[in-house]
Amino acid sequence: MPELPEVETTRRSLEPYLAGEKIVEAESRRARMLRRQPRERDFADRMRNRRVRGLRRHGKFLLIDLDGDLTWVIHLGMSGRMQVKDPGDPEARHTNVVARTADKEIRFVDPRTFGFTAVLTPDEYAESTLTRLGPDALTELPRTRQLAARLEGRKPPIKSLLLNQSIIAGLGNIYADEVLFRSRVAPHREGGSLDGGEVSAIRRAIRPVLESGLKYGGTSLGDLAYLLPDGQAGRYLDRLKAYGREDEPCPRCGTPIRRSVIGQRSSFWCPVCQT
């Protein structure tokens, strides 16, 4: 669920409550959430009395810069969401990580626990998988030639390659389908088979699709839905053109949208306009 627009929306929502503030203390109540923390006990120790310098994002990773050259890494996984609450506010089920500032609680709620968090030193960061992330899909979108070079010779379907965070960071299953719909490329096409025009079309589609998602506060789908830190649902769901619309008419040509499983993920696409 949380893809680049949802993570960026989260970043913007948290910023006023964290930037420049001091984290008084933090705790994880599910050890599994700290599985990317090299030594589990470091998390609480490093968070205590730590000033927040600023909030960044790379792909779907939220990166919170702390004093002492530490980075607080948050990944929402499939079902994670952040909340800003007052101390004493009732807690949602699956509130797995809590960080307290002078007057607020920042809560990480994640039923499926596919999300994770960690506070990393520069050395730990350099050894983490974060260094394998490709350019950010919104702020570092590569030129067509560079993108083509990254796809050259690749066998997997373009849909899978768009989900590969080391090629471009930030697209997930929903927005990858929307990008392919907009660029009129079929999801099962072998990545290396795309011509320059097709790669260019994909590249050109990425920004407007993500900006559009951002404009509407992201996509909230289902009951495990991603929600904004203030509890609001994202409003982009109704504006999706392909994702989740099996058998509904294609908004461009009216042909029923098809669902296929590609790389073990559902893909929704128009069999007429996407070739």
Add this chain to the structure above:
DNA sequence: CCTCCATCCTGTGGGC
């Protein structure tokens, strides 16, 4: 290096 696939979890909705 690349590609494929199982796996980590919980909750929900559809089919019977």
Add this chain to the structure above:
DNA sequence: TGCCCACAGGATGGAG
């Protein structure tokens, strides 16, 4: 109504 199973936005690590 109740039960069971399939499925769900993601990332990773191991096998081949």
